[in-house]
Amino acid sequence: MKKQHIVVLLLSLALIFAALISVTLGRFHITLNELFAALTDRITGRESVSATTAAILFNVRLPRILLACLVGCCLSGAGAAYQGTFRNPMASPDILGASSGAAAGAAIAILLELSGRMVTVFAFASSLVTIALVTLVSKAARGERVLGIILAGIMVSSLANAVTSFIKLVADPNSILPEITYWLMGSLAKTKREDTLFALVPMTIGMVPLLLLRWRINLLTLPDNEAKSLGVNVNATRGAVIVCSTLITAASVSVSGLIGWVGLVVPHLARKLVGSDFRALLPTSAIGGALFLLIVDNISRNLLITEIPIGILTSVIGAPFFIWLMTRREITE
Amino acid sequence: MSRLDFARVSVDNLTFSYGKRNVLNGLTFAAREGELLGLLGPNGAGKTTLFNCILGFRNKEFRGEVLICGESVRKTPARELATRIAYVPQSHSSVFNYSVLDMTLMGASAGMSDLRSPGAKELESAHRALETIGIKALAQRGFMNISGGERQLVMIARALAQNAKILIMDEPTANLDFGNQIRVMTQIRELAERGYTIIISTHNPEHAAGYCDRVMALNHGIIAADGKPSAVLTEELICSLYNITLQQLRRNTK
Numbered sequence: 001m002k003k004q005h006i007v008v009l010l011l012s013l014a015l016i017f018a019a020l021i022s023v024t025l026g027r028f029h030i031t032l033n034e035l036f037a038a039l040t041d042r043i044t045g046r047e048s049v050s051a052t053t054a055a056i057l058f059n060v061r062l063p064r065i066l067l068a069c070l071v072g073c074c075l076s077g078a079g080a081a082y083q084g085t086f087r088n089p090m091a092s093p094d095i096l097g098a099s100s101g102a103a104a105g106a107a108i109a110i111l112l113e114l115s116g117r118m119v120t121v122f123a124f125a126s127s128l129v130t131i132a133l134v135t136l137v138s139k140a141a142r143g144e145r146v147l148g149i150i151l152a153g154i155m156v157s158s159l160a161n162a163v164t165s166f167i168k169l170v171a172d173p174n175s176i177l178p179e180i181t182y183w184l185m186g187s188l189a190k191t192k193r194e195d196t197l198f199a200l201v202p203m204t205i206g207m208v209p210l211l212l213l214r215w216r217i218n219l220l221t222l223p224d225n226e227a228k229s230l231g232v233n234v235n236a237t238r239g240a241v242i243v244c245s246t247l248i249t250a251a252s253v254s255v256s257g258l259i260g261w262v263g264l265v266v267p268h269l270a271r272k273l274v275g276s277d278f279r280a281l282l283p284t285s286a287i288g289g290a291l292f293l294l295i296v297d298n299i300s301r302n303l304l305i306t307e308i309p310i311g312i313l314t315s316v317i318g319a320p321f322f323i324w325l326m327t328r329r330e331i332t333e
Numbered sequence: 334m335s336r337l338d339f340a341r342v343s344v345d346n347l348t349f350s351y352g353k354r355n356v357l358n359g360l361t362f363a364a365r366e367g368e369l370l371g372l373l374g375p376n377g378a379g380k381t382t383l384f385n386c387i388l389g390f391r392n393k394e395f396r397g398e399v400l401i402c403g404e405s406v407r408k409t410p411a412r413e414l415a416t417r418i419a420y421v422p423q424s425h426s427s428v429f430n431y432s433v434l435d436m437t438l439m440g441a442s443a444g445m446s447d448l449r450s451p452g453a454k455e456l457e458s459a460h461r462a463l464e465t466i467g468i469k470a471l472a473q474r475g476f477m478n479i480s481g482g483e484r485q486l487v488m489i490a491r492a493l494a495q496n497a498k499i500l501i502m503d504e505p506t507a508n509l510d511f512g513n514q515i516r517v518m519t520q521i522r523e524l525a526e527r528g529y530t531i532i533i534s535t536h537n538p539e540h541a542a543g544y545c546d547r548v549m550a551l552n553h554g555i556i557a558a559d560g561k562p563s564a565v566l567t568e569e570l571i572c573s574l575y576n577i578t579l580q581q582l583r584r585n586t587k
Contacts, residue, residue: 084429215451218439221428228389230442231412231444233412277432
């Protein structure tokens with residue numbers, strides 16, 4: 001376990017470092033000294049930094065940095081967990097339709113011209129409804145459980161995609177349609193403090209049990225009969241992992257839109273670093289995902305004068321990166 | 334320390350059917366402590382189904398009764414059952430490349446609560462199992478980077494780490510070369526001497542004759558023969574079991 005511990009430690013330090021650097025990046029200049037002054041102000045009640053600086057720091061920049069970390073952490077963690085439970089290294093957080101469902105919900109909310117807050121709530125709720133539907137369909141399906149769940153996921157998410165397409169068709173092309181399109185691209189640009197707090201609750205509720213179950217996920221990668229003979233209640237454990245992973249995926253997607261690749265690429269990279277054991281793999285994926293998305297989000301908001309939606313960037317960075325990973329020889333003997 | 338007459342595995346009037354087709358027809362037998370029981374039978378004779386019932390994979394579907402250490406398999410929770418009976422599957426490939434030690438740890442953690450990760454105690458029993466099987470040197474190797482024979486030994490080590498006294502092995506020598514077959518069978522024989530109750534299915538009558546204490550022949554879902562290998566393994570039985578002529582068999586063994 002020694003090497004794995006070092007990797008997790010180094011990644012954590014890198015994440016803290018990256019977060020501090022991120023505070024100083026942006027059109028409104030904030031130094032690290034100002035950050036520490038503003039933080040001590042909060043505790044002591046003094047006012048040593050300007051009100052504007054404090055407002056931007058606490059209402060815009062810090063929530064966004066925190067959200068980028070949370071979303072990256074959850075998408076990668078969920079991706080790793082899905083890959084284990086479905087015994088499929090190509091599984092990603094949207095495999096069961098959590099993203100498609102969230103997209104349909106968000107599109108409906110935007111069409112109805114609801115507030116940004118309600119768009120998030122709609123996306124979250126519709127994501128959960130989609131997964132509930134997938135579960136119901138797969139329960140009724142005959143044959144192998146894992147295959148049934150994945151097939152049900154493909155069908156239900158295609159249904160959700162149809163809903164989104166239809167809404168785009170009927171949406172006002174001057175005002176509503178661009179907003180839906182922008183949401184679908186995935187972006188953290190509109191992050192508010194409430195969004196971060198909204199997402200934090202389901203993320204914690206999902207992530208904590210997932211981390212506790214991480215050894216058991218190893219056993220789910222074995223054929224079902226073998227796992228059963230090793231004393232695992234396969235359906236219950238798999239169910240718990242799916243529910244937790246879905247919860248954190250839904251929470252992420254509902255605040256950030258569709259951000260692809262993170263949940264696929266980061267767990268693969270983590271596997272190269274620490275091996276397949278989920279005791280190390282899950283924390284490494286989670287922390288690595290947070291680091292990855294934080295860096296990409298910095299590029300997204302600082303590279304050009306206008307923001308580049310982060311979903312576009314993760315694909316631009318993720319796809320070549322994945323090809324590189326695939327063509328490299330394995331590090332572990 | 335142990336009651337000699339105590340049957341570790343006891344099967345009573347076991348019947349199983351897929352739809353209208355009866356796969357197992359009222360099987361009754363028992364396996365004692367330290368007994369190495371070889372199960373022979375052609376493809377489709379019901380060997381795998383029998384194992385699935387004994388291991389509690391088909392609790393809702395079979396009729397009759399299966400007792401593991403005197404308790405009904407239906408009434409024993411999976412976690413508790415895993416500490417009494419272990420399953421050694423045919424060595425297979427795995428999607429994710431775990432180390433041999435991690436693979437064995439999965440056996441050691443069988444009785445643990447879901448929310449725990451294995452600790453020092455489990456680690457020790459995994460190491461002990463690897464040592465017993467003689468593959469300690471492989472501990473840090475990747476499960477997918479070792480040979481098929483070594484993988485089969487890892488599967489056996491994992492079952493030992495589970496600390497169960499009954500081992501169910503599904504064709505442990507299938508797909509192995511001649512040397513590995515002998516190594517695996519020798520290892521299994523030694524475990525039986527240590528008091529493990531072992532039921533193996535095999536397609537090789539010579540393995541049944543050379544290593545098993547007792548042979549049971551399964552055909553069309555009934556027990557066609559049961560007893561000492563020397564008494565059971567007659568040319569007539571083999572011929573009728575595998576549907577071959579005496580000439581075909583003799584030509585093969587010569």
